[in-house]
Every structure is written in C-alpha cells, then in structure tokens.
Amino acid sequence: MEESMVEKKSDSSSKTSSSTEAGAEKVANSVLFPCKYASSGCEVTLPQTDKREHEELCDFRPYSCPYPATSCRWQGSLDAVMPHLVQKHKSIPTLQGEDVVILTIDINMPGEIFWLMMQSCFGFHFMLVLQKRRKYGGSHQFFAIVQLIGTEKQAEKFGYRLELNKPQHRLTWEARPCSIHENIASAIMNDGCLIFDTFVAHLFAQNGNLDIKTSWIKRFTHYDTCRAATTDMAIDGLDCNPLIEHLLLCRTVTSVLQ
Ligand SMILES: [Zn+2]
Ligand SMILES: [Zn+2]
Numbered sequence: 001m002e003e004s005m006v007e008k009k010s011d012s013s014s015k016t017s018s019s020t021e022a023g024a025e026k027v028a029n030s031v032l033f034p035c036k037y038a039s040s041g042c043e044v045t046l047p048q049t050d051k052r053e054h055e056e057l058c059d060f061r062p063y064s065c066p067y068p069a070t071s072c073r074w075q076g077s078l079d080a081v082m083p084h085l086v087q088k089h090k091s092i093p094t095l096q097g098e099d100v101v102i103l104t105i106d107i108n109m110p111g112e113i114f115w116l117m118m119q120s121c122f123g124f125h126f127m128l129v130l131q132k133r134r135k136y137g138g139s140h141q142f143f144a145i146v147q148l149i150g151t152e153k154q155a156e157k158f159g160y161r162l163e164l165n166k167p168q169h170r171l172t173w174e175a176r177p178c179s180i181h182e183n184i185a186s187a188i189m190n191d192g193c194l195i196f197d198t199f200v201a202h203l204f205a206q207n208g209n210l211d212i213k214t215s216w217i218k219r220f221t222h223y224d225t226c227r228a229a230t231t232d233m234a235i236d237g238l239d240c241n242p243l244i245e246h247l248l249l250c251r252t253v254t255s256v257l258q
Contacts, residue, residue, distance in 0.1 A: 059151045066180040094118040101214040107201045108208045125149040145193035146177040155179040159217035162194050164204040
C-alpha cells in the first residue's frame with residue numbers, strides 16, 4: 001500500500017515536471033530570432049528550434065566560388081560572385097544572348113580537365129561546365145552541366161538544352177540549371193547532367209573538336225500554366241530529376257518551351 005502511494009507521488013511529480021517543460025518549450029517557440037544572415041538581407045525570424053534548418057538553406061548564406069578548382073576558397077554574397085570571377089578567374093570566355101552558344105573543345109587533350117564558359121541572358125549569368133574525368137578502368141567520360149549564378153528558386157525558372165550534332169545524328173539534353181548554391185559534384189553523381197563517353201565524343205567530333213550548342217529555353221512560365229501542379233508548393237522541394245520528369249509529362253509545357 002505504502003509502495004503504491006510512493007509510486008503515485010512520483011507519477012504526479014513527473015507530470016508536473018513534463019508540463020513545466022512543455023510550457024517552457026512553448027514560450028521558447030514563441031520567441032523569434034533573426035536569421036544569422038540578417039545583415040546580408042534575410043528578413044526571416046523564427047524560433048530557435050527552426051533556425052539551424054533555415055540557415056543551412058537560406059538564400060543569403062555565403063556563396064562559394066563556383067570556379068571548378070578546389071584551390072579557390074573565396075566566399076561571399078551573391079552580388080560579389082561575378083566581380084570575383086571576373087577579377088580572379090579572368091580566363092572565362094563570356095557570351096551574350098539567350099539563343100545559341102557554341103563551345104568548341106579539343107577532346108583529345110590529355111588528363112582530367114574542364115572547360116568553362118559564361119553566358120549572359122535574361123539578366124542573369126550562367127556558367128557551362130564541361131569536365132573530362134577518368135572512369136574506373138582508365139577510359140574517360142564527359143560531364144556537361146549549367147549553373148546559374150543565382151539562388152535555387154531563380155534556377156527553377158529556367159531551362160536549357162545542350163546539343164551535339166552531326167549529319168543524321170543528334171544528342172540532346174534538357175534540364176534546369178543548377179544554382180551555384182547546389183553541389184555540382186552531387187549533381188554529377190546523381191546524373192543531373194549530360195554524360196557521354198569518349199566513343200560518343202569521337203562520333204560527334206570533327207578533327208578532334210567537339211561543338212556543344214547551348215540553347216536557352218525561354219524562362220519557364222510553367223508555374224503559371226501547369227494544371228497538374230496548381231500551386232508552386234506542389235513542385236517546390238523537388239530536386240532536378242523529378243522536376244524534369246514532371247515537366248516532360250506535363251502536356252502544357254510543350255507550348256511553353258517555344
Ligand atoms: Zn535566412
Ligand atoms: Zn574563385
């Protein structure tokens with residue numbers, strides 16, 4: 001009998017303590033803190049518990065240098081990325097215009113190398129990166145990817161098409177660009193880019209030079225017209241591949257891509 005009373009007492013004391021904790025948590029959650037990138041322009045305020053998750057994806061977090069060489073440790077705001085590339089990585093050729101760009105490369109250059117090109121259109125800068133990498137077994141593969149000097153949300157509004165052409169053959173890749181906030185290595189690992197091997201490169205090359213044509217699909221108005229996804233929320237949060245699958249399946253998109 002005595003024992004059960006002791007148990008009861010301890011029960012009620014644990015209830016009091018858990019209700020106190022719940023109360024404290026409620027108070028803590030009602031206190032809002034500014035994002036740590038507030039000085040860079042982020043106006044979000046949120047409970048301490050949600051702060052870290054937001055800050056890991058905040059559009060105002062520092063951008064790393066998108067130049068595909070590990071030696072550059074530069075970080076800064078989005079506005080400072082282009083001035084940094086122009087000043088420190090002067091060799092990047094830049095082309096204006098949204099329709100067609102040709103990058104010609106010598107596919108026989110030895111070793112693991114990359115080619116870069118900037119393109120300005122729609123008021124944004126895009127970076128085309130082509131990498132030649134060694135596969136297990138010694139042969140090489142080519143990876144072509146386009147990155148927007150901008151946020152993930154801005155990148156979702158664009159589409160591009162890469163083409164290799166020769167009489168009677170055409171290889172086409174369409175995708176949305178990645179943001180420079182996204183990890184290019186993981187995009188490559190997840191097949192989020194055009195991949196072709198040396199056999200294909202030689203098939204399309206002329207005298208060892210390969211022309212890659214980049215066409216810009218006009219800014220997506222997909223979100224305004226797609227009936228399958230009536231709100232941005234429905235496809236927000238999808239990463240590159242499911243979004244492209246969705247776009248390919250979506251009947252309205254064919255009229256938008258012209
Ligand atoms: Zn923020
Ligand atoms: Zn740099």
